[in-house]
Amino acid sequence: MHSGREPTRWLVMTHGIYGSGSNWRGIARKLHDRRPEWGVVLVDLRQHGRSDPGEPPHDLVACAGDLRALIDELALPITALAGHSFGGKVALASRALATVGQTWVLDASPSARPAALHDPDNSVVAVLELMERLPRTWARRDDFVAAVVAAGQSLALAQWLAMNVVPDTSGALVLRLDLGALREMLADYYARDLWDSVIDPTLGEVDFVIADRSSAAADVDRPLPPHVHVHHLDAGHWLHIDAPAAVVELFATRLP
DSSP states (O other), rough: OTTTTOOSSSEEEOOTTTOOOGGGHHHHHHHHHHHTTTTEEEEOTTSSTOOOOOOOOOOOOHHHHHHHHHHHHHHSEEEEEEETHHHHHHHHHHTTOOOEEEEEEHHHSSSSOGGGGGGGHHHHHHHHHHHHSSEEEEEEEHHHHHHHTTTTTOOOHHHHHHHGGGEEEEOOOOOOOOOEEEEEEEHHHHHHOOOHHOOGGGGOOEEEEEETTTTTGGGOOOOOOTTTEEEESOOOHHHHHHHHHHHHHHHHHHHH
């Protein structure tokens, strides 16, 4: 840790679909600099990053169980959970398994929205469909980035996705994501309603962060009980790319 101070409280943070815990490393470091009493555990969900793929079914219940097992294994004073997009709904599902003081949901809705999987304006599904069309093997990572940009995505997003283009055992560059498993995870994400977890005050506080240039969590902006708090950021759905400083400021201000 930069401060040299041993954390006394810990935030477990996980990522959205296609990502990994390392996506949040810069934010975690800056948060610890601001609030050195807080440590951050960056988690790779099943089918992502360095985690094992896990046994089917690949759904929110399985991901929440994975996260709860990791928290138990860590045996640290975990007092907050956070997740972006798909990871936000994993955090809500995990909160029902064991109470923490605060749950952060970053640009994700607890609602069931099964039609979203077929919404032509859904940027998350558009990225999945793009990767399904693209080759699995690449001569250079830059070629993958160029193909994603040519399909209309931003350079920043393309470079982030390219973190999933890695050498296999033969040294060839391959997309490491199991796109079939990710489609299964997204289908469950859109099909499952977790409002019961949100409105139960015995499970701790909930902080929703809505990216104003995204529609992913638009339905969260409604009258809610006092233990639920809503914050807005001027960002698109990939808010760790669009507005990292604002995310750090919000965590630093709102964490107990």
